Amino acid sequence: MSTVAYETDLEKAVPVVPASSPAFDVADIEATVLANTPVNDDYVHMILDARGLALSAKAGQFFNIACPATTRDLPYLRRPMSVYRVVAPEDRVEFLYKVTGAGTRGLATLRPGDRVSLLGPLGNGFSLDPAWKNIVVLGRGVGLATLAPLAEMAAASGIGVTAILSARSRALVMSVDRFANCGERVEVVTDDDTSSDPVNVERILLRLIEAGKADAFFTCGSNRLMLLMKRVAAQFGVPGQVAMEQQMACGLGMCFCCVRNFETPDGEPEQRRVCLEGPVFKLSEALSW
Amino acid sequence: MSTVAYETDLEKAVPVVPASSPAFDVADIEATVLANTPVNDDYVHMILDARGLALSAKAGQFFNIACPATTRDLPYLRRPMSVYRVVAPEDRVEFLYKVTGAGTRGLATLRPGDRVSLLGPLGNGFSLDPAWKNIVVLGRGVGLATLAPLAEMAAASGIGVTAILSARSRALVMSVDRFANCGERVEVVTDDDTSSDPVNVERILLRLIEAGKADAFFTCGSNRLMLLMKRVAAQFGVPGQVAMEQQMACGLGMCFCCVRNFETPDGEPEQRRVCLEGPVFKLSEALSW
């Protein structure tokens, strides 16, 4: 927790939060760290023991996490993190994060047994149309953390998934197993062998459309790939969804910190809150960031 | 350390501190925690592995210690702590502290192997006149931490010591062994059996003076006992020293936060900095706090 009592130790307040009431669909809970393990030089996989509403989080939703202070950093705001996996029967919520700045450096210091405050589930997740037979998921970087549970959700609904995972090098592609495990086709494209080049990615997308494997598009993690997918989707009338990021404070629609520009179906510009109206938006309405 | 870089990770600066130069008698060093063990419900004994100037600290001197942030507290200022023991040949500096507020709560979280910033040695320690044969040391509470190394220093100089240790109850008297080990007479007075009553303590002092065991008086940790000792000292012409406390910021005489009122030999009032002019002062010049 980054909130700190500077003053005299005060009576511990007992919050009167009727968390079980149906009107309350978001909660601030204390979860316990089960594991917090680096997956490679940059990314850390955190597994939490959580209860209650947290276990209802869906792919594309996120939590606003209080990151601990360290000797070097005193993160003040919470950090939004997409849910990477929920295993409800085992009370487990998982995250995959990239160590970047003050907040994630703080998270990376958590040890099994430590407690962490988790506000959520927040935002609107991905939605799947039962009419779809096959979808295409295109992700890069930490965007894969957001897309991994979507692929599983699709597989669970009997929807076929082709996942195109883009990264600097093969070593940095995470979660290939998570995607592959649910029986999906996985194509890895990298900067190293130039296969991640937009021209090539476009070629793959066209091939999938032709093959009838692209009833819908999903993307996260790269502005360039989002624009590419949006263009192809518009051209071929493929519906699409994108999970967006924006700096946040509250995560609950209160502060208006997290707005981005969108265009309405009639082409009007509109500001929307990524935390409340998103983070998943229609690909056709998303704009470059 | 409680100083924190909020910004982008910056090039680690290499300080140009010629710590070995004779003009430089204070240093800010990083020590390593060897042990940090509770002695009873309130007090913690911290043993540090330290180098250089820190090992030259004398009884009555202190260090200004950077206390770590915790999930609950973000101490900003350093905290002054008397040196409890220095074992120079083994690179060891020790402290005894009472867990009170933000700073000491932070200190109490330190584990062996952790690093802690230590500025010092600071202030003027106790001084012993080679002409003295026997001294009396009167302490209460955490004041004992300050007086323990004085007793040892006296013993090492062949000066006999009578230590009067005052506490709420016998269980709370610390360091009895430290005092006793150097061959001193130890009298424990407690609130429990009312032996800590000023009348009784005065009786003990008078007895010691009569017995020729009181060439000088030393005290720390209680305003009431200091006033008592000062009165008796004045009455019988016994020289005395008192180690004072006052809230500090810099510890180096720069900020003037730590002033207290004193009286000069001609009875004039005077403000002095506890960190620079003290923390050890002439008992005859000290005033009530």
Add this chain to the structure above:
Amino acid sequence: MVDLRVKIGSLALKNPVMPASGTFSEGLARIFSFDHLGAVVTKTITAELRGGNPTPRVAEVGQGMLNSIGIPSKGVANFVEHIMPEYERFSAPLVVSVSAPTAELFGDIVRQLNLPGIAAIEANISCPNIEEDGKAFAMRSKSTAAVVRELRCATPLPLWVKLTPNTGDVAAVACAAEENGADALVVANTVLAMSIDIETFRPRLGSIMGGYSGPAIKPIALRMVYQCAKAVEIPVIGCGGIATAGDAVEFMLAGATAVQVGTATFIKPNTMLEVVEGLSAFCARKGIARVSELTGAVKDRGMHVDKLEALP
């Protein structure tokens, strides 16, 4: 049982804790019921439609944040039709924060808000007076007096006036508001501040400067509450960096009758509930029967302010 009720002029509140404007919305009702709050205060609305500021609109700075949200607004009609009904189901009185670019337009907007369901008006006068030199009304006594006079004529509702900490003489501004009919003061809004990204050399906020809030500004807001409470007879509502029940106690001791919690809600959405419970526990422990006894109870008698400090 500690009596947590307080009165802001004629308005009785079940407890002294409410949100600060712009840091609160219906969204929080997904976490707890507003029935537990002393009052609810809306995001500032304006009569004219207003778009938003450029992003980034937020920057984390130490133990606080900068924001440059500004006051995006969909107008009064949208507020009355869509936002107000969201609060109907709660017992907490609804305080509507308003702003306008001239004194006259301030009058216009509050005239439209003389509606059942609105318990009080909070005038956010930390906005520029475009008829004068563009400085915020609350920067000076004169412009404060003018706008409060206009507001007082325009509304029979309890009128709270929210001051800015960026003025050089908050006590004088407070007096000007009181003399012209304010029923209470909210002290204070955000502190104007700035941050620059040293890697990109760009300001961290899209609007270059923005409002500083959170624990870092608490000692400044507290000082202003103390100064204002000494200067006026009307209730002062403390606001700025309040994150714990201890902070609320501190503001009440300094002279506040009630408190607003802002940024802390972003860090810990349950903060207001914890403050309510904590105030009760604090009073119980101290043997204080009514929380209102805390107001102005600071023991400053016989103490003097150093004349060589930079006193505004």
Add this chain to the structure above:
Amino acid sequence: MVDLRVKIGSLALKNPVMPASGTFSEGLARIFSFDHLGAVVTKTITAELRGGNPTPRVAEVGQGMLNSIGIPSKGVANFVEHIMPEYERFSAPLVVSVSAPTAELFGDIVRQLNLPGIAAIEANISCPNIEEDGKAFAMRSKSTAAVVRELRCATPLPLWVKLTPNTGDVAAVACAAEENGADALVVANTVLAMSIDIETFRPRLGSIMGGYSGPAIKPIALRMVYQCAKAVEIPVIGCGGIATAGDAVEFMLAGATAVQVGTATFIKPNTMLEVVEGLSAFCARKGIARVSELTGAVKDRGMHVDKLEALP
């Protein structure tokens, strides 16, 4: 090799880093040599003998501190005889901070300091003008103009004027100082603030209110440096919350020519050395040949300040 030299008017400094008045003394020379600093700045001295404020004079508040040291002073003669010689052995130019209760007395004290060994005068005008209503000179343009005019006539030495952040219009005050002959501005002093102990109900400072300093005030001081640097042509020296080389870079980008490190020295006595080294390393990494290129290099072109924020 990065060129760290900067010029404050006619005064050349080997690097842009110096202590803030009152947070520094000869005592620090026990830890490092002042030869490494761009300049040294003394604690403010006054002509009259002044005692101290009541204790406690310090309170820790979040990431900062409050102080009510005031300006205890043993007078000019004591300074010249006992303090000045301590600095003789160092190459860093000596800047003497002065204060006085009237413009005329400000003139008197600097006339006594026209001595070899003194490189510049820093006028701490965040002190009350007892001839007017007791508000600090630096609170208003008019009183600032008057005192700076007097000072300018009284000393041929470079004249730095230190402003207060407690004013509502720091840019106007900055212009008044420039127009009346200041050679540089120091922006800024401590922010007036307060803290109350909720256990004892007593103010945490013996003088009730005091000056807030440290990282917590950095975004406020930075904003004022930005505003002042836009308003004047003379160099601005940034001061307020600087604790790392990154902070110094941020102040220089905002428009500062040099920086003063205050409270950070209490937390980490080597801070100034680290800032000097860190500035050099930063410029080297960024391919910047001269640290002076950082001054005012913030990329704010095409950006606009939101008019609805509480702009002073």
